[in-house]
Amino acid sequence: MLYSTDKYCDGCVLRSISDGWKPINKDDFKEEDGISYSKDGSVIVLGTLSELDDSEFGQMGWILAEKVEERILNGAG
Numbered sequence: 853m854l855y856s857t858d859k860y861c862d863g864c865v866l867r868s869i870s871d872g873w874k875p876i877n878k879d880d881f882k883e884e885d886g887i888s889y890s891k892d893g894s895v896i897v898l899g900t901l902s903e904l905d906d907s908e909f910g911q912m913g914w915i916l917a918e919k920v921e922e923r924i925l926n927g928a929g
Contacts, residue, residue, distance in 0.1 A: 865910040873909055876901055 860867030878901055881888050888897040888904065897904050 863910045865912050868909045875905055875909070
C-alpha cells in the first residue's frame, strides 16, 4: 500500500504509481523505423512507445540490476 507520506526516487516505478501515472494511449501514435509520431503531429518520440513507457514509468530495480549484470558478463562498458 502506498501512502501520501511515502517518498520515492526519480525513475522508480513506485514513484510513478504514487504519482498516478497513466500509460500512453497507443492508439494515438504510429511507429515507423523506431520513431513514434502522434497522429495529430504534435509529438515525435525518438524511440518506440515501449521505450517511452519504460523511461516515463520507470523500471523495477531488479530489472535494472539484470541489465547491468548482463553488460558486465558480456564485457560491455
